[in-house]
Amino acid sequence: LSVPKALFASLAELSPQARDRFLDQALARVQGRTPVLVCDANRRLLKPCHPARARELLRRKRARVLSTDPFLLQLKRVVGPEQVEGLPETAKPGRAQ
Secondary structure, eight states: OOOOHHHHHHHHTSOHHHHHHHHHHHHHHHTTOOOBEEEOTTOOBOOOBOHHHHHHHHHTTSEEEEEETTEEEEESSOOOTTTOOOOOGGGSTTOOO
């Protein structure tokens, strides 16, 4: 994986954990493993799932596509609070980065 000099300089300023997370996400996008965002019937954001799991949910009609940019599935059932792991406020779709 080649990294342009300008990008490398900005990555050098990040902590090792943040740099690794950034590179893992970039590699996942390149390899087509981008996680799919999921919410329940009440539109509470849940943990992202693997694209294969998202296809299975759609095929079995357990979810519907709520948005395509970012890609967001809505489950047809409500998930109890004990099952919701949620995301931090900064990771929610539509929020300015």
